[in-house]
Amino acid sequence: MFPRQSRTETVDRFDWLSVSYLLGALLLCYYLLPFVSLFASQPLGVVAQRLTSPTVLSAATTSLSASVTSTAIATALGLPLAYWLARAEGPRKTLVTAIVVLPLVLPPIVSGMLLLTIVGPETLLGRLAAENGVALTRSTAGIVLAQTFVASPFVVITAKAAFERVDPALEYASQSLGKSRLTTVRRITLPIAWPGILAGITLAFARAIGEFGATIMLAYYPRTMPVQIWVSFTTLGLDNAFPVAVVLVGIAVVTLVVLNTLGSNPFE
Amino acid sequence: MLELTGLSKTYSGFAFGPVDLTVGDEVLSVLGPSGSGKTTLLSLIAGTVDPDVGSISLNGRRLDGRPIADRETGLVFQDGALFPHLTARENIAYAAIDPDRVDELAATFEITELLGRRPPTLSGGERQRVALARTLAADPAALLLDEPLSSLDAPIRRRLRGELHALFADLDIPIIYVTHDQRTATALGDRLAVVNDGTVEQIGTPSRVLSQPETRFVASFTGTENVFAATVSASTDGTTVRIGEFALRSTETVTASTVAACIHPTQLTLQPANAADGEVENTVSGTVVQQLNEGTEYRLLVSVASLTEPLIATVRPSTGERLSTGSTVRLTIPPDAIHLIE
Numbered sequence: 006m007f008p009r010q011s012r013t014e015t016v017d018r019f020d021w022l023s024v025s026y027l028l029g030a031l032l033l034c035y036y037l038l039p040f041v042s043l044f045a046s047q048p049l050g051v052v053a054q055r056l057t058s059p060t061v062l063s064a065a066t067t068s069l070s071a072s073v074t075s076t077a078i079a080t081a082l083g084l085p086l087a088y089w090l091a092r093a094e095g096p097r098k099t100l101v102t103a104i105v106v107l108p109l110v111l112p113p114i115v116s117g118m119l120l121l122t123i124v125g126p127e128t129l130l131g132r133l134a135a136e137n138g139v140a141l142t143r144s145t146a147g148i149v150l151a152q153t154f155v156a157s158p159f160v161v162i163t164a165k166a167a168f169e170r171v172d173p174a175l176e177y178a179s180q181s182l183g184k185s186r187l188t189t190v191r192r193i194t195l196p197i198a199w200p201g202i203l204a205g206i207t208l209a210f211a212r213a214i215g216e217f218g219a220t221i222m223l224a225y226y227p228r229t230m231p232v233q234i235w236v237s238f239t240t241l242g243l244d245n246a247f248p249v250a251v252v253l254v255g256i257a258v259v260t261l262v263v264l265n266t267l268g269s270n271p272f273e
Numbered sequence: 274m275l276e277l278t279g280l281s282k283t284y285s286g287f288a289f290g291p292v293d294l295t296v297g298d299e300v301l302s303v304l305g306p307s308g309s310g311k312t313t314l315l316s317l318i319a320g321t322v323d324p325d326v327g328s329i330s331l332n333g334r335r336l337d338g339r340p341i342a343d344r345e346t347g348l349v350f351q352d353g354a355l356f357p358h359l360t361a362r363e364n365i366a367y368a369a370i371d372p373d374r375v376d377e378l379a380a381t382f383e384i385t386e387l388l389g390r391r392p393p394t395l396s397g398g399e400r401q402r403v404a405l406a407r408t409l410a411a412d413p414a415a416l417l418l419d420e421p422l423s424s425l426d427a428p429i430r431r432r433l434r435g436e437l438h439a440l441f442a443d444l445d446i447p448i449i450y451v452t453h454d455q456r457t458a459t460a461l462g463d464r465l466a467v468v469n470d471g472t473v474e475q476i477g478t479p480s481r482v483l484s485q486p487e488t489r490f491v492a493s494f495t496g497t498e499n500v501f502a503a504t505v506s507a508s509t510d511g512t513t514v515r516i517g518e519f520a521l522r523s524t525e526t527v528t529a530s531t532v533a534a535c536i537h538p539t540q541l542t543l544q545p546a547n548a549a550d551g552e553v554e555n556t557v558s559g560t561v562v563q564q565l566n567e568g569t570e571y572r573l574l575v576s577v578a579s580l581t582e583p584l585i586a587t588v589r590p591s592t593g594e595r596l597s598t599g600s601t602v603r604l605t606i607p608p609d610a611i612h613l614i615e
Contacts, residue, residue: 177321178354180341182368182411192367196358 040254047247055248064233065252071148071229072213078149079157079209084202087161088190091168102165109158116154117222124150124223147224152213159209160202167201168194204264211260215253274298275415275447280317280327289313289471291327296415296447302462302479303451306494310471311451315417318449319346331415331447347413351420353404355392361403362388369410378406381440398429405440416448422457434460455495459483467491485612492535492614498585499541503534505613514611517579521555523611533614540610541586543573546601555606559584564598566590575602 055061086105090098108116124141125131134141141147171194179189195202217231225232230249238246274297281290289310294301305311316322318329320341329336336344348354355364361384365375379385382402392400401421408416422430422437434457441448441461452458458465459479466476467490475482475491486492492500501516511524514534523534546558559577571593574583584604588596596602 172354174350174352174354175356177319177341178348178350179356179367181319181344181346181348181413182407183342183345183370184367185342186340193356197356 043247043250043254047244047251052248052251055245056252058248060228060233061249061252064228064230064249067145067148067227068214068229068231071145071152072210074145075149075152075156075213076160076206076210078153079160079213080206083157083160083205083209084164087164087202087205088168088194090161090165091171092173105158105161107158108154109162113155113216113218114222115218117151117219120150120154120219120223142223143226144224145227148220148227148229151219151223152216155216155219156209156213159212160205163205163208164198164202167198167205170201171197207260207263211257214256274332275318275449276328276330277318278328278330280324280329282313282317282322282324287313287471289317290324292473294466294473294476296449298445298447299463300441300448300450300461301476302458302465303449303468304453304455304458304465304494305468306453309468311453311468312419313471314468315348315419315449315451318344318415319348319417320344345412345414347408347411347416349401349404349408349416349418349421351423352397353392353400353421355395355400355403355407357392360389360391361395364392364403365407365410368407370412374410378410382406396429397425398433401425401433405437413446415446416444418448418450420452420454423452423454430457437461467494469494486535487614489533489535489614492533492612497535497537497612499536499538501534501536501580501582503532503613504530505532506530511608512613514613517577517581519557519577519579521606521611522608523613524609525611525613527613527615529615535612535614536584536606536610537612538572538585538587540607541584541588542605542607543575543586543588543592543596543602544605545595546603553603553605555608555611557604557606559602559604561596561598561600561602564593564596566593571596573602575604577604 086101090102090105093101111119121142122128123130124134124147126135126140126142131141134146139146141150175193175197176186176189179193180186184192214229215231216229217235220229221232221235228236230253234246234249234253237249274295276296277292277294279291279293281288281292283289287308287310292314303311303314313322317324318336320336320339324337327337331345336346355361356367359367362375362379365378365388366372369375369378375388376385379388382405384399384402384406387395387399387403392403395403404421422433425433438461450458450461462479464476465479465482467474467482469490475487477485482491483495486495486497489500503514503516505515505523505527506513507526511522512526514521514523514532516534521534557577559575561573562576562583563572563574565572567587569590570587571590573586573588573593573596575586576583586604
């Protein structure tokens with residue numbers, strides 16, 4: 006009834022596992038070597054000195070304040086949408102998810118062009134805002150608009166996954182104990198989903214602070230760190246662009262540390 | 274009192290109802306196979322699903338259309354649905370109207386030692402105790418239980434079943450206990466409702482439903498595995514039932530000429546063919562075609578000439594082990610064990 010000969014006796018002896026490790030190691034080297042090269046070519050003392058220059062400090066301040074603001078907006082607007090998506094079913098959910106993903110798959114520079122058709126100086130919205138003293142381009146508001154467009158899907162998609170992992174039975178149980186939907190979300194759903202939500206917020210912040218394509222279309226000034234890197238690179242060369250790049254690399258590393266500390270790295 | 278009137282709900286591919294049901298301060302066990310509508314019934318009452326048509330009222334107050342939180346229906350889920358980020362104490366306190374009741378309920382359910390632990394560290398039985406304590410802490414006006422024992426090991430299930438029986442006796446509220454386990458349903462229910470395909474097939478006391486099934490489905494689902502199409506004719510003492518070539522006597526009387534004759538496997542008496550002495554009423558000969566040792570009993574399939582399906586009998590091990598496959602046996606069916614469904 007059963008084969009008497011082991012199947013392993015007939016299989017190919019070629020060690021595919023070692024080959025796959027080797028291929029993976031090659032890719033890892035490709036990731037790591039630029040970092041090693043960056044830090045090797047830039048003496049820490051020189052980097053630290055350049056970091057204190059007014060242009061770098063100004064770019065860092067602009068980037069941080071705009072990123073915090075856009076991340077806060079993305080969280081405030083993204084969490085309700087993420088919760089709705091997690092609990093919705095049917096074609097509406099598919100359609101809305103596709104809309105949310107759109108800024109992720111769109112080239113950032115195209116996102117910037119699209120945003121200009123809505124908030125550009127010649128548009129209705131742009132003019133109305135300008136008349137009320139708020140410039141939607143060439144301003145921190147422009148940076149925030151660009152960053153929110155590009156980074157907010159990270160909050161929505163990651164938080165949606167976190168909400169989906171909360172068993173709806175827990176929410177029903179809470180409500181059957183006499184608690185309102187709002188209380189249930191506040192005391193049951195959010196605390197359980199929180200590590201995943203925080204991961205989404207962290208990713209959105211990292212994406213926002215590194216945003217370049219859409220930002221440069223909406224706000225060349227005030228300069229963010231990525232724009233400053235571009236300007237330094239095109240005008241003064243690679244060496245002058247590195248100090249700000251080091252700051253961004255530092256932020257990326259901190260992001261990874263935060264994600265792993267939360268214990269719910271969405272990429273795991 | 275919980276009253277359901279004309280309650281129905283249609284999903285794609287499944288229709289529930291219409292169901293009319295009244296549950297007083299009693300335990301109604303709802304028994305049925307997977308996908309029969311048991312959980313839908315609870316969901317409609319609890320408010321997690323809205324009915325298409327019909328009304329639900331609890332102690333005279335309409336529930337349909339109200340939010341879940343405003344129904345006062347305590348729900349106990351199969352896995353307890355405890356909040357994983359809260360300790361057992363916090364789970365109960367979350368629901369407690371009176372904070373002093375947390376310790377009181379913990380003592381009742383013998384979980385005082387567990388109050389500081391989080392749900393993932395609790396066993397299945399411990400989780401269900403905490404879930405029950407949490408549900409009762411909210412002081413519900415009706416209790417809805419969705420297979421709370423089904424995921425537990427048999428010994429813990431038996432123990433908790435006994436404890437639930439004692440607990441339910443002290444609760445003067447409508448209790449609906451959904452299960453696919455017949456033993457639990459009959460042990461806990463003052464009444465038993467058998468559901469199938471979205472409708473209540475039969476409702477009554479457990480002993481009545483088991484001994485007098487009104488439909489073929491209820492008969493087969495509650496363990497009366499021998500169901501045969503039969504023609505009947507009146508006799509002086511009950512009814513003569515003709516199944517295949519055999520004419521058997523049933524003590525029941527019916528008006529229809531064709532019926533389903535139901536015989537519970539435990540009601541059949543089997544003897545080796547050579548051990549039989551004298552003529553015994555309702556006795557037929559057959560051959561054992563399968564012998565299964567099920568531990569506490571033997572299950573025998575006996576092929577009888579002119580019957581399309583073998584008769585199924587469950588007998589004590591002392592009898593069953595003597596009747597191996599191929600044995601010729603004599604089956605005796607007591608007249609009062611032949612139940613007729615018109």
